[in-house]
Amino acid sequence: MSIGNSSDQDRPSVGRALRDARIDARLTVxxxxxxxxxxxxxxxxxxxxxxxxxxGDVYARGHLRTLARAVGLDADALVEQYDEEHGGRPEPTAxxxxxxxxxxxxxxxxxxxTAAMVAAIVAVIGFVGFTLVSGGGGGEESGxxxxxxxxxxxxxxxxxxxxxxxxxxxxxxxxxxGAPADKVTVRMTAEDGNSWVSAKDHNGKLVHEGVxxxxxxxxxxxxxxxxxxxxxxxxVKLFVNGKEVEHAGEVGQVQRLSYTRGDPEAx
Numbered sequence: 001m002s003i004g005n006s007s008d009q010d011r012p013s014v015g016r017a018l019r020d021a022r023i024d025a026r027l028t029v030x031x032x033x034x035x036x037x038x039x040x041x042x043x044x045x046x047x048x049x050x051x052x053x054x055x056g057d058v059y060a061r062g063h064l065r066t067l068a069r070a071v072g073l074d075a076d077a078l079v080e081q082y083d084e085e086h087g088g089r090p091e092p093t094a095x096x097x098x099x100x101x102x103x104x105x106x107x108x109x110x111x112x113x114t115a116a117m118v119a120a121i122v123a124v125i126g127f128v129g130f131t132l133v134s135g136g137g138g139g140e141e142s143g144x145x146x147x148x149x150x151x152x153x154x155x156x157x158x159x160x161x162x163x164x165x166x167x168x169x170x171x172x173x174x175x176x177x178g179a180p181a182d183k184v185t186v187r188m189t190a191e192d193g194n195s196w197v198s199a200k201d202h203n204g205k206l207v208h209e210g211v212x213x214x215x216x217x218x219x220x221x222x223x224x225x226x227x228x229x230x231x232x233x234x235x236v237k238l239f240v241n242g243k244e245v246e247h248a249g250e251v252g253q254v255q256r257l258s259y260t261r262g263d264p265e266a267x
Contacts, residue, residue: 014064014082015049021071036066037227037256043067055196057086059231062254184261186226187239189217192251196231212236228257240264
């Protein structure tokens with residue numbers, strides 16, 4: 001079934017076109033929901049031209065494309081009609097504004113108080129140690145040769161904490177590389193703007209849903225399969241079963257992905 005060939009006055013609305021095509025295909029709302037992973041209330045609302053449950057125009061267009069393909073309609077034509085009926089496609093905006101009313105500025109880096117405390121402790125230990133060693137001889141003659149030996153001890157004391165702080169700059173990525181082979185493990189990091197994320201386990205149970213803010217990460221595991229919805233797929237870095245997924249989607253694109261055990265393969 002196709003829309004766009006008849007006049008604007010005669011053609012059905014977007015929701016009506018989807019409902020008629022579904023009925024012609026002898027499919028129920030529940031069957032469409034199962035095949036597209038779009039929830040039943042959202043499918044029913046869209047068929048009644050109610051897009052308030054979609055969470056915004058970006059998600060509405062994504063749902064329309066998915067439903068159109070499922071019932072055999074021209075997805076591009078359907079989205080174009082939706083834009084005409086809702087004031088046209090807005091001007092391109094920064095990826096972060098797709099998920100919040102205003103752009104969130106990157107938070108300033110917080111002072112590394114742990115490193116400062118370690119440095120202070122090392123300085124105190126070094127000073128105390130130097131004082132004890134240099135003063136323990138009991139006089140100027142004994143203090144001078146001792147002071148010559150202390151440089152070899154003092155740097156070693158101050159330099160030890162530094163490698164421990166920088167030896168593993170990305171513990172999360174090293175940990176994900178050792179993901180167990182009998183599970184599916186997915187790590188998501190928002191690198192280019194915020195991203196709305198939801199995830200279901202192999203039983204269809206919702207295990208996570210919410211906005212992943214830029215710079216934050218989330219790790220999920222399941223025995224068999226994880227089904228993901230990424231609202232800003234191109235802005236999310238994925239590690240699946242210890243391997244990086246090179247291209248999950250475009251910035252600002254809504255992408256549905258499924259992963260199982262073994263090499264990462266999109267379902």
